[in-house]
């Protein structure tokens with residue numbers, strides 16, 4: 001019997017975060033210990049409500065914790081254009097009965113990691129504020145983190161500025177704290193997530209799974225793909241966040257390369273950039289396993305299987 005990978009998913013739902021929750025919550029390979037929520041795609045009020053609506057729709061027993069509503073240093077930025085004014089525009093959910101846990105997300109992360117045998121993987125798919133605050137409040141948790149797997153950054157081009165990707169740009173100092181915590185890091189950046197594009201034929205394929213979770217996915221993509229088309233002219237939107245989860249379910253899915261990766265926190269044109277030394281010019285020790293390639297067809301197979309887990 002293969003042991004299940006224990007994870008905490010920190011996210012800012014967001015349509016692709018919702019897809020990550022779908023993939024994680026019923027995987028036979030993962031034990032989702034809790035979902036911690038952060039402001040990012042939308043305000044914390046919206047991202048928290050969205051996470052609770054998704055977990056209620058999935059009918060899974062996963063505790064949800066509210067975290068930080070603003071970045072550590074910079075002014076708050078949100079990505080309302082892509083995800084709509086609720087942060088999860090599209091689906092119509094039934095009245096929300098599910099409640100967040102009373103414990104703050106940062107305290108949950110600290111408590112759960114300290115109680116653990118060092119076998120918990122921290123997955124972040126939004127700004128890294130909650131994990132960074134936990135590391136600063138209780139530095140002892142660092143040795144208890146098995147690995148940090150983040151959706152964020154890019155060794156090539158950003159998506160908010162030419163230099164920076166949204167999750168890092170929204171809280172560069174938080175990312176810096178996490179990237180310098182001395183723990184193994186897998187950085188799933190735009191370089192690979194831009195290869196998993198949710199074209200209409202993918203949505204049609206997932207619709208054929210024919211359960212209430214595939215129906216949610218179709219509804220989510222109805223909005224997500226429409227805005228990608230309207231804003232960027234793309235027929236398929238990049239489904240960034242579930243790549244983190246898929247890479248844990250299928251370790252062969254993503255190819256990584258150890259690199260020295262540093263976050264630009266100086267505040268200039270490249271503020272929030274993940275400077276990844278792809279060619280090792282600086283001869284500095286690697287600090288992250290940076291994703292450099294992915295098998296998109298295999299990703300969609302993993303995702304379809306994830307939807308079938310709800311049959």
Ligand code: RIB
Pocket residue numbers: 012014015016017040041079125126127151159165166167240241
């Ligand atoms: O840049 C893409 C990332 O920013 C994704 O996590 C998306 O949900 C937004 O948070």
Ligand code: CA
Pocket residue numbers: 011012013014016017040041125126241
């Ligand atoms: Ca996200």
